[in-house]
Structure formats: structure tokens, C-alpha cells
Amino acid sequence: MKKSLADKIEQYLKVLIDRSEEKQIEIQRTELAETFSCVPSQVTYVISTRFQEKFGYRTESRRGGKGFVRITRFTISSDICTINDAEKFFQLINELEENKMLDPKESSMLKHIVLSVSSTLKDEDRQHLYNSVARALNEYLNLNQ
Amino acid sequence: MKKSLADKIEQYLKVLIDRSEEKQIEIQRTELAETFSCVPSQVTYVISTRFQEKFGYRTESRRGGKGFVRITRFTISSDICTINDAEKFFQLINELEENKMLDPKESSMLKHIVLSVSSTLKDEDRQHLYNSVARALNEYLNLNQ
DNA sequence: CTTTATTTGACTTTCTTTGTCTATTATAAT
DNA sequence: ATTATAATAGACAAAGAAAGTCAAATAAAG
Numbered sequence: 001m002k003k004s005l006a007d008k009i010e011q012y013l014k015v016l017i018d019r020s021e022e023k024q025i026e027i028q029r030t031e032l033a034e035t036f037s038c039v040p041s042q043v044t045y046v047i048s049t050r051f052q053e054k055f056g057y058r059t060e061s062r063r064g065g066k067g068f069v070r071i072t073r074f075t076i077s078s079d080i081c082t083i084n085d086a087e088k089f090f091q092l093i094n095e096l097e098e099n100k101m102l103d104p105k106e107s108s109m110l111k112h113i114v115l116s117v118s119s120t121l122k123d124e125d126r127q128h129l130y131n132s133v134a135r136a137l138n139e140y141l142n143l144n145q
Numbered sequence: 146m147k148k149s150l151a152d153k154i155e156q157y158l159k160v161l162i163d164r165s166e167e168k169q170i171e172i173q174r175t176e177l178a179e180t181f182s183c184v185p186s187q188v189t190y191v192i193s194t195r196f197q198e199k200f201g202y203r204t205e206s207r208r209g210g211k212g213f214v215r216i217t218r219f220t221i222s223s224d225i226c227t228i229n230d231a232e233k234f235f236q237l238i239n240e241l242e243e244n245k246m247l248d249p250k251e252s253s254m255l256k257h258i259v260l261s262v263s264s265t266l267k268d269e270d271r272q273h274l275y276n277s278v279a280r281a282l283n284e285y286l287n288l289n290q
Numbered sequence: 291c292t293t294t295a296t297t298t299g300a301c302t303t304t305c306t307t308t309g310t311c312t313a314t315t316a317t318a319a320t
Numbered sequence: 321a322t323t324a325t326a327a328t329a330g331a332c333a334a335a336g337a338a339a340g341t342c343a344a345a346t347a348a349a350g
Binding site for chain 2: 070108129139143
Binding site: 002064 | 336337338341348
């Protein structure tokens with residue numbers, strides 16, 4: 001397969017992430033664009049298509065002077081949580097966020113809390129947690145229009 | 146991350162606060178500006194963007210001769226270890242809301258979810274839930290300053 | 291040939307830096 | 321005591337420095 005520019009940038013970033021201690025890198029969009037002699041929005045394109053949550057990456061960024069894009073690879077260690085349920089729960093939250101039922105902060109707060117709490121539970125309790133939180137959240141959102 | 150000047154000043158102040166006995170410092174805006182070779186309003190900018198109530202800081206100041214800016218880090222008084230019933234949990238949430246660490250919507254959403262989930266649990270699991278959610282929430286709020 | 295993915299560029303938003311002008315307060319002068 | 325002066329900090333706005341958005345043009349895949 002002939003590698004597109006997007007593929008090359010993707011690979012470049014993934015190598016950087018793999019090599020990094022924290023499985024996390026920070027880049028400057030403009031700088032990276034210069035490295036690959038392309039427009040900055042090309043970098044945005046690569047990040048938004050290849051480094052989504054569903055692929056195990058999270059991104060944050062800051063605009064303005066000394067701005068950056070941070071990409072983190074998160075690994076859900078399969079022995080601690082049943083990927084299936086956590087994943088479905090995350091999916092639900094993401095959907096709700098997309099549909100503007102949840103703000104980004106609310107969304108990330110819920111994810112953090114549920115993930116953290118679930119890690120203290122036994123397998124069957126964990127499953128119950130995802131389920132009951134999802135139902136409670138649904139109920140709350142219905143009650144509040 | 147390439148640190149902006151604002152980031153550096155922020156970090157400097159946070160170190161000072163952490164080291165202080167009372168989690169409180171007093172600085173002179175002009176002096177600090179000189180230390181960092183910048184205009185005084187840069188210091189104002191850092192303080193107003195990074196040391197807001199929602200991040201757990203309060204500021205006071207006085208103009209004129211012997212003027213100062215005082216920054217206080219306030220900590221949530223509730224001891225998380227003892228959060229093991231609904232009442233204490235709700236108290237914590239209310240406190241966080243008063244301190245602007247949580248919006249009203251976030252606050253009521255959390256209450257609803259935790260109450261609803263807890264109603265499906267046995268007594269000892271319920272205790273555990275309040276406690277682990279409180280911990281996770283605290284962790285989240287700390288991570289996001 | 292149609293559909294999907296990539297590339298590009300113009301425009302927008304956010305965050306930072308700097309500067310100017312205003313408000314407040316302690317102190318010195320009257 | 322009253323007033324003037326100097327020493328602060330605050331408010332606000334302009335300029336600068338990134339990143340984001342969106343849609344049109346192009347290329348690749350089916």
C-alpha cells in the first residue's frame with residue numbers, strides 16, 4: 001500500500017507515543033505541519049481520524065501562545081475491568097456528550113468517577129455498576145428535560 | 146509541554162503555596178513581575194485565570210503603598226474516610242458546590258446518580274459506594290486543579 | 291461512476307502578552 | 321486634621337500566537 005501523508009504522520013506520532021515513558025506526547029501542530037511540509041489542518045485531520053477514544057487515545061489541546069496538542073494512549077487493562085461493559089458505558093457517555101445532553105466536563109467527570117469506582121469492585125459488581133449508573137443517568141436526564 | 150510565561154508564574158506560585166504553612170501566600174504584583182521580567186498585568190492575568198474559586202483558590206488584595214495580593218488555597222474540610230452515608234456524601238457535594246468546585250447541574254446529577262445506584266445495593270456495599278465516589282470525585286477535581 | 295478518504299486554505303476561536311488608563315491606599319507635607 | 325504625592329493593584333483593550341472548524345478540491349477505492 002502506498003502511504004498517504006496522513007498515514008505517515010499517524011505512524012510518526014505512534015512511534016513517538018510508543019517510545020515515550022508515559023505513553024503520552026505533546027506536539028505543536030504548526031511545528032509538525034512544517035516537519036511534513038503540509039498545512040496545520042492536515043495534522044488536525046490525522047489526529048481526529050486516527051487518535052479517537054475508540055482507538056484508545058485521548059487528546060487535549062491549548063490554543064494561543066505556546067499552545068500544544070497532547071495525545072495519550074490509555075490502556076484498559078482487561079483483567080481489571082470487563083472491557084465490554086466499560087466500553088459500552090463510555091460509548092453511552094460519548095453519545096450523550098455528542099447530543100449535548102452532557103457537557104465535556106460532566107462527561108469526563110462521570111468517566112473518571114465510574115472508572116475509578118469500578119476498579120475497586122469485583123467483576124459482577126462492576127457489571128452492575130455500569131448498568132445502574134447508566135440507568136440512573138438516563139433517569140436524571142429525562143427528569144431534567 | 147513548552148511552558149508559557151503564564152505557566153511558569155503559575156507553577157512558581159503553586160510551589161510557594163504548597164510550601165507555606167497556612168497554604169496562603171502574599172506577593173507584590175510589581176515585584177513578581179520584575180522577577181519574571183514582564184508587565185504587572187501579566188501577573189493579574191495568571192491569577193485571574195489559574196487561581197479561581199473553581200480551582201480551589203481565593204484571592205484578596207490591597208492597592209497603594211504596601212499593597213499585596215494574597216492567595217489562599219482552601220481545602221474541603223470533610224474527611225473523605227468518614228464519608229459512608231448519604232448524608233455525609235450530600236454534605237460533601239454541597240460544600241464543593243458552595244466552593245464553586247461543582248456547578249449546580251453537576252451537583253444535582255451526582256446526587257441523583259449516587260442515590261439511585263445506592264438504592265440497589267446492600268448496606269455495606271452502599272457505604273463503600275459513597276466512599277469510593279467521594280474519593281474518585283476528589284481525585285478528579287484535584288487532577289483538573 | 292460513485293463513494294469515501296485526503297489535502298488544502300480561508301476563516302474563527304481561544305489563550306497569552308503587553309500597554310495604557312483608572313482606582314485605591316499609605317505616607318509625607320502642610 | 322487635611323491635602324498632596326507616590327506607590328500600588330485593577331480593568332480593559334489591542335496585538336500576537338497558536339489550535340479548531342468547515343467546506344471545497346482532489347485523489348483513491350470500490
